[in-house]
Each structure stands twice: as C-alpha cells, then as structure tokens.
Amino acid sequence: MQVVGITTQHEVYVASKEHKFRMNEMVVLEDEDLFDPKGEVVETFSYNRYIPMGFDKGIVDQQVLQTLEQLGYDIGSDDIHLAKVRLFEEAIQPIQTGASVRHPSFAEIAPLLVKARPEDGLVLGEVKSTEYVAETLPDELKGLMKIREQEQTRKQEGVPFIFDIRAMQQYPHIGVFGGSGSGKSFGLRVMLEELMKLEIPTLVFDPHFEMNFSAKAEGQEDAPSYQSNYTVVQIGRDVGVDFSALSTRDVERLLQAAGSLSESMVNVIQSLHKRKDSYQSFSDRVGNLADALEIGRQKVDNLLHDGGMSREEIERYHSYKKLLEQYGSLPLASVKGIQWRLYRLNQAGLFQQSIRVIEESLHRGQLVVVQGAVWLLQVFSSYVVGALYGKRRAYKDAKLQHEQGDFFPPFVIVTDEAHNFAPKGYEAPAKPVLKEIAQEGRKYGVFLIFATQRPTLLDETITAQLNSKFVFRTVRGTDIQTIKEETDLTNEEGKRLPYLRSGDVFVSSAIMGRTMAVRIRLAHSTSPHTVNPFDELQERKTQGDDELISALEPFLPLAETSVMNHMDALHKQTGKRWDVSELKKELERLCDAGKLKKQKTPFATVYDRP
Template identity: 60%
Template sequence: MQVVGVTTQQEVYIVSRERKFRINEILVIEDNALNNPRGEVVETLSYNRLIPMGLDKSLVDAQVIRSLEQIGYDIESDEINLAKLRLYEEAPHPVRTGCSVRLPEFAEVRDLLVKTTPSEGMLLGEIRGTESMSETITPDLRNRVMIMEQGALREQRGVPFIFDIKTMQQYPHVGIFGGSGSGKSFGLRVMLEELMKLRIPTLVFDPHFEMDFRDRVPGVEGGDDFTDRFIAVQIGQEVGISFSDLSTRDVTELLGAAGSQLSDAMVNVIQMLHRKRDSFASFSDRINNLVQALEEGKQGLERQLNNADLTPTDVQRIHDLKQLLAQYGTLPLSSVKGVHWRLQRLDRAGLFQQDIRAIERGLEQGKLVVIQGSTWVLQVFATYVIGSLYRKRREYKDARMNGEEAKFFPPFIVVTDEAHNFAPKALESPAKAILKEIAQEGRKYGVFLFLATQRPTLLDETITAQLNTKFVFRTVRGTDIATLREETDLTPEEGKRLPYLRSGDTFVSSAVFGRTIFIRIRCAYTQSPHLSNPFDELKQFAEKQDDQLLGVLAGLLPLFDTDLVGAVAQINRACGLSWDVHRLKQELERLTLEGKLSKHATPFAVRYDKR
C-alpha cells in the first residue's frame, strides 16, 4: 500500500494491488518527516479495465491515474484498490507521494480509540474498521461484547467502544437520532443497561411501555442481573403529584400543561384562588363552588334562600356561595370554567393520587427509575418531577458552595424517547422549559440529558446545540440529514451513507474524541416485552382459537346446519365468544376449506363431521 496522486495536509489517496480497503479502517503513513501520521479510510473503490473510464467525479481522477501509471500499475489489466484517507490531525505540510502505508498495531492507535477502562465507562459496542488489530488488542479489551450480525451472534473482533461517562462534566448531554427500525431504541436500551451497571441514578420516561429489563436475551452471556437495579412505576398507580406540596407557580405550570396555553385571565384565576398548602379537594371544591356561584349570580342565590323547604345545611351552603361570589365575583366565568376543566382532566389521569417518593428513593439508591404512562400525561408529569428533582439537586449544590449543611441528593440523568414531543422546536410544550434549563445549566449541578428522537429537525434547536455527543443511526429524510450535518462533524461521504446504514450501526460524533467514530452497537443483555412479531402473534392467536373451537366441536359432531342455534350457544359459553349463527357457519366453512372438518350435503341438511 502506498500514497499516490496529489496530497494535502488533510487527505491523501492510497493504492494497493492485493488488498481491498475497508471503510473506516485506520492506517499509518510511513512518512518520517511527519512522524508517521495516522488516518481513517473515508472512501474506497476497486478499479479495473472492465469499468468505464468516466469516473472524473469520484476519487479516481486523471492525476491519480497518471500517478498509478508512473509507479508501474497497468491500468488496462490490473485490479487497483483505491482509498481516500483522512488524517486524524492536520499535517504541517502535505504528505510525500509514494510513501508506504501499513496497518497499525493497537498500541499505536489506542489513544485515538480508548479513553477509559471497561469498568469505568459504558461498553456500547465495537468500533468498525478495527478488525485488523484483533491480534494486538490488549487482554483487558478482548471479549468484552457480543455482536448481533446477520441474525446471528458473534464474538468481538475489533476494539470495543467505551463511552467515558465522566467526560460529561465537560461535554454534557447525549442525543440518539435515527429513523424507525434503525436500532435507535435498541441502542438506548444498551445505554440504559450500562448506566445500571455503573449504578448511576437515571430517570427514564417511557411512553411505549418497553423499558423492562427482567427478560434476558437467550444465548447472550455476561452483563449483570438488572432485576434489582431498576424500578418501573406508572403515573396514577405508584407515583403521582402531591397537590398540597405545590406552590401557586407549580399549579399554574401544571394546569398550563393540561391543554393549550393558559390565558392571562386563567393565570389570574389560579393566583387568586390557590392558597398555600391547599389539598386537591379544597382547591377543586373552591373552583367548583365559584363556578356555581357565578352561574347563579347574586339574585339567583337570593331567590334560593326564599325557599321554605331548605335545610340548615342548604342555607349555610348558599351563604358560603354568596361569600365566595362577593370575594371573587369579578373573575370571568369562562376562565374559571377553563381552569376547572383542566384540573379535572389531570385528576382523571390519576396525577393527584400519589406522590414522587418512590422516584426519589430509587434515585437515592442509584437505580434506574422507569416512569410509564401515555405521552401527554408523561409530558405533564415530567414538568413537575424533573423540575422538583432538579431543584433538590441545585439546592444541595448551592448550599455546599455557600458552606452550609444540606441533605445530599445525587446527580442524575434524564432519559426520554420521542424527545421531540417533550421539547418541540418553535412550539410550547409542558416540559420544554425545564429541559432547556438543564441543557444549558445542568452540567454545573450534575444533571444530564439522554434524548432520543426519530426527528432531530423537530427537536428544539437550543437543546440540540447542547448535545455534545450524538449517536446517529440510519436516517432517510433529507431535512433530518441536513440538520445532523449542521450539528455534527459528519463528512459529506458519511452523510451519503446515513440512509443505507444497517440496523444497529451508528456514527458517534463526540467532542471527547474530536471526530466521528463508526461503531456497531453490542447485543443487549435484556429484551423488550414487545419483542414478538405482531404477525406471529396474530397467527398464534388464530391457531389457539381454532384449537379451542375444534375441542368444543368434537363433542357436537356430527353437526347438522339445522342444529346450529343450540351449538352456537354452547360454543359461546365454552369459548367466551359472542357469535351468532351466521358467524358460526362462516367458521365451519373455513375449517372445511382448511381440511380440519369434512362437509356432506344430504337431501335434508348439510352435515359437518370429523376429517
């Protein structure tokens, strides 16, 4: 292998007769004047006489061809393997043409590929293009991960990719981007496993109910038992919001999250009616009573007092309504009703039935806490829980800075899938403000973000700009690719590859490495509860129902179509169905066509029997 063509301080062309180049592999240029610079293959092709010569727009140009002919290559008959090599560090002057190029040993490039030890960092996968170093990799980095490729497991061949979590103090926040089926959610699961391995407190918002880590992947060895390292809680069941702990500002933010943006009149209603330490019942009753008082009006309430059939309790209630009307009668009825509707909507979602103590306890124990619920409920709850926990961490750090004693609250990571729903660009959303605050200031307090989305273009730009490490999986949409090109150091060649990446392959653009690294995510140790193929699920259900139906029919055969009324009642009771005679006849015909029953036409009736 040697350098050919015109060289620059950043890129060179290399050629070989025998060896085909691998994309993303690392090579060493033996140019002593430049201290043997290292580079990465960013583009490669094989060229021979069977290929037309019209390749002016590729890396084979006239200068390269002339250079090949001068050093003895027969352009008309030889197969020539060419590659563009991008240097890791800009050289002070161009590389000398004709220099030999060789494969490096691991020790020569370890500083480029490994930034921490496996026990201190997150083992996320295997660096592509490092397979040639398999013999020289040090023992501490061998057999660390299992890779799933072409549907089969294989052992690690190259250098493992280890993400140094401690560098987030300098380069905070991680983005995970990729389209449907790209391996994005799979990669996120691997990252969460590694966070559990390191016992880093993590808060996960799971709108898809898939972040469960109890089921192991068959055939994959290694990894810890994560059963005791995570807890899954549902909003309205195990966790919720303690209404009496809310300030007026908190109530305003929550009710603003329950629908469209609050009007100024609605904000005024909340500020006027909410009192410190209000319970949900007291605040809700106050608003409900004010709605009734405003609807009845002063004259209507006076007329009710003239009713002779009123009990003392009814009289007291009307007096209370009159007092409420006198105090808050200037508030517009429509705004009070709007606040009341939002409050009831949150209550129906179960938000005020529990508190967040289970979440706080899990984080204090260094566990991964998975919060599950529908998307809009998660957005509302995230506004409260992230803000509350972030304030706890800030208060602790601020107190320590001032030399005061404070109760320890741990640093933690906030993780969410479908992040563009939580912090959309150019739109207001419940959790957007607190996520932007953490993106900009969280590093100082030890609070970090892991945000995954299929649509990076729809994610708030302020947040996107603060994601110092980005995992870019297969992305097809041109607008998303353009956004990622702007936000990362992906080269034009890498941008062209994005729509064709295999599931599980990803570019890692990291400020820690100072360049983009191409990796394959390792096989996860656990699997999602939604792993089964829906078409297999449909087939299994149909087979189970047929077996159940044939079991009941076995006691009724031979069955004449004149007896279907009695048969359908018995089948419905035994199988828990609600069929009518017409539906039963359709099923009998289908079973006949599939060869599971036989059908005989007689002069008086049709008879169904065993096959």
C-alpha cells in the first residue's frame, strides 16, 4: 500500500493492487518526518480496465493516475484499489507521496480506541474494520462479546468499543437516535445490560413494555443472568404518586398531562388545593364545590331556611354554603374540568401507590423499569424524576455545606420515545425538570440517556447537552440535518446514514474525541416483542386447526348430515359457538389444507382422517 496523488495536511490517497480497502479501516502512513501519522479510510474506490468511466469523477483524478503509473501500476490491466484517508491529527506539512502504508498494531492505536477497561466501562460492541489488529489485542480485550452479522452469530474479531461511563462526569448525557428497524432499541437494551453489570442505579421509562431481561437471546445461553439486577413496576399497580406530598405546582403539572388546562382551571387548582391535601380531601372539596355551584347559592339558602331535612343533609348544605362563600366566584365549567381530570388519573391508579419501591431499588444499585401508557408515563415521570432529583440534590447540597443529609445515590434516567417527554416547541409535564437535569445534573451525579426516532422533535436545549450521540440508520432529511448540526459527522458519514445496516452505529462522543463506526454486540437478553407478527398469525391458525381436529377426532369419519348432532360437544371442546354453515366451511378448508380427507358416497359427503 502506498500514498499516491496530491497530499495535504488533512487527507491523502492510498493505493494497493492486492488489498481491498474497507470503510473506517485504520492505517499508518510511514513518513518519519511526521512521526508516522495515522488515519482512517473515509472513502473507497476500485478501478480496472473493464469499467468504462471517466477518470475525472470520484476520487480518481488525473494526478492520482499519473502517480500510479510512475509507481509501476499498469492502469490498463491491473485492478487498483484506492482509498481516501483522513488523518486523525492535522500534519504540519503534506505527507510524502509514495510513502508506504501499513496496518497498525493495537498498541499504536490503543489511545484512539480504548478509553476504559472492560470491567469499568460499558462494553457495547466492536469497532468496525479493526480485524487487522486482532492478533495484537491484549487478552483482557478478547472474547468479550458475540456479534450478529448476516443472520449469523460470530465471536468478537476486532477491538471492543468500551464506553467510559466515568467520563460522563465531564461530558454528561447520551442521545440514541435512529429510525424504525435501525437497531436503536436493541442498542438501548445493550446499554441497559451494561449498566446492570456495573450496578449503576438506573430509572427507565418504558412506553413499549419491552424492557424485560428475563429471556435469554438465541445463542446467548451462557450469558450472565440479570434477574437480580432489575425490577419492573407498572404505574397504578406497583407505583404511583403520593398526593399528600405534592405542591400546588405539582398538582397543576399532573392535571395538565391528563388534559390541557385553561387559565381558569389553573385558578381553580390554586384556590382549592391546600398543603398536605390527600387525594380524597382535595377531590371531595372539588366535587362538593361542583355540586354546590350546580345547586346555586340562593337554593342552598332556601333549603337551609325552610328546614325539614335530616341532620346529615343540613350538615352537607352548610358545607355547600361555606364553599360558595369562599369559592363561589369560580366558574362551574372549570371546576368540572378539574374534577374530570382528577377522576381520570385516579382511575388509572396513579394515586393508589407510592414510589417507595423505586427508591429502595435505586439504593440497591438496581435498574428500575417503569411501564405504562405514554400519557401516564408523562404524568408520572414529572413527579418521580422531580422527587428523586430533589433528594439527590438535597444530599449533595447538604454535603457541600458540611451538613448531615440522607444519602441518595447518583442515578441515570433512560427513556425511549424521548421526544414525548421533552418535545420541542411546546410544554410537557416532565420537560422542565428534564431540562434542568440536562443543564445541571452533572454536578449532582444525575445523567440522561434519551432515545428517539425523531431528534428534530426533541427539545433543542436538551439535544445540545447530549455530549455522546449514538446515531443508527436515519432516513428523514430533517433528522439527518439535525444530527449533522449536533455532531461531528462528516458529509460522507451523513450520506451513509440512510444505508447503515441494522445494528451499525456512528458514535460521536466528546469522550472519544472523534466519530467512530461501531457494530453493536449481540444482547444477552431478548425483547418479548421479537416474534414476527406474521409468524404469530400462522402459529395461531395452526393451533386453531389442531384444536378443531382434536375435537372432531371422536366423531371421525363424520358424515355431512351428522354435523348438527355434534355441535354442543364441539362447543364444549373448543369453547367456540359454531353454526352449521361455518363448521362446514372449516371442514372444507381443512380438506383443502390436507389435514382432513373428503369422500363422497351415494348417501352423503364424509370427512375422515387423511
């Protein structure tokens, strides 16, 4: 391999007769005056005489061809492989044309690729095109993972990509971007497995009910188990909001998520909510005021004046009168609106539990997966993130002031569909506290991992604070533009984004100092949603056929004229209420599928085993 053509301080062209260059391949340029600079292949090209194309296109220009001929290449007959190589560091002068090029040993590029030991960082995948240094890899970096490629599982061949989680103290927060089917959720699963391995307290909001780690992935039977490292909770069943701990502003945020609030509704909350209110006391006050406003002050006074009521009724109308004296100016429609929103949240079970399970699990260094509908997660996240961040912040502030405080561990907040929690252009319940964490969480040891298919829809303040970005396949032009603005991806890498294979990712990180191409490792666990829906349909159909044939078995051979006699027995066996015409259609279908045999006799059509 040799340097050819015109060179600069930034990039050179490299040619070879035998070696076909690969994207992101690393090479050493043997120029002693520049201390053998290193670079990475960013564009490749192969030429031979059977391809009739102009020499003035692509990376093959006239100067490159002339250099090749001077170096002994036969342009007319040789297969020539060319690569554009970008230097990792700017050279003080252009590289010597004709300089030899070789692959590096691991020791030469180790500082560029590995920033942490496997036991201290997140082992997320394999750096692409690093198979050439496999022989010089130290033992501690070998055999750390399996890779899934071309529908085949293979052992690690190149350099492992180990994300230095400790460096997030200086370069906080991670963004995971990628379209549907790009491997984004798969990559997020691998990150969570690594966080569990390191026993880092983590809070995950899971709108898709897929972050369960109990099932082993295919080919990973010998992988570690995470059963004791995580807890799955559902809003309303396992966790909820302690209403009595809410401030008036918290109540506004919660009800805002249940349905937008008008200024009049906000005024109702501010007027009626009292410190330490339980859900019951607040909802009773709202409900009683709504009843009182419907009845009207004059009718309440008349009923109390006329008498003839029981003691309980008198007490109730006296309470109505008191409420009307205090809050009678509030509009009935707004009070009813607040009453409906309260009822909706309570019906979802939001106020029937607390967050104690989450707090205890984080103290144990576990990963906590919070599941629920998207709208409910938006409501709950605003409360739980604010509460937990407040505890961590109170502890750190007390420590700085040399005061005694209750310890609360540093933790990571992870969410898929992040644009629903912190959208650009409009408010969401959790957005204010998440923006605060994005800007100040580093000081308190609270970090974000935000995954989304639409980075363009994510709040710009938060996007700008994501110091490490994992970019999977992205097709939409506006999203690619946003990613290019927020990362150091080159134009060539930006053009490759729509064509990345599922599981391939560009990692643009201030921690690494440059963009790296990585193949995400095979996850140890698998999502419960991995069954192909069309396979599911076929499986269900086969299962239904088997159940029907099993129910028919005692009556075979079955004459068409006898079908009516067995309807009740078939209903008991299959649990389905059949009618004669429907059952006959099923019998015909089973015959067409070869699962039954049909014979016509002089007296009737008979169905039997095949």
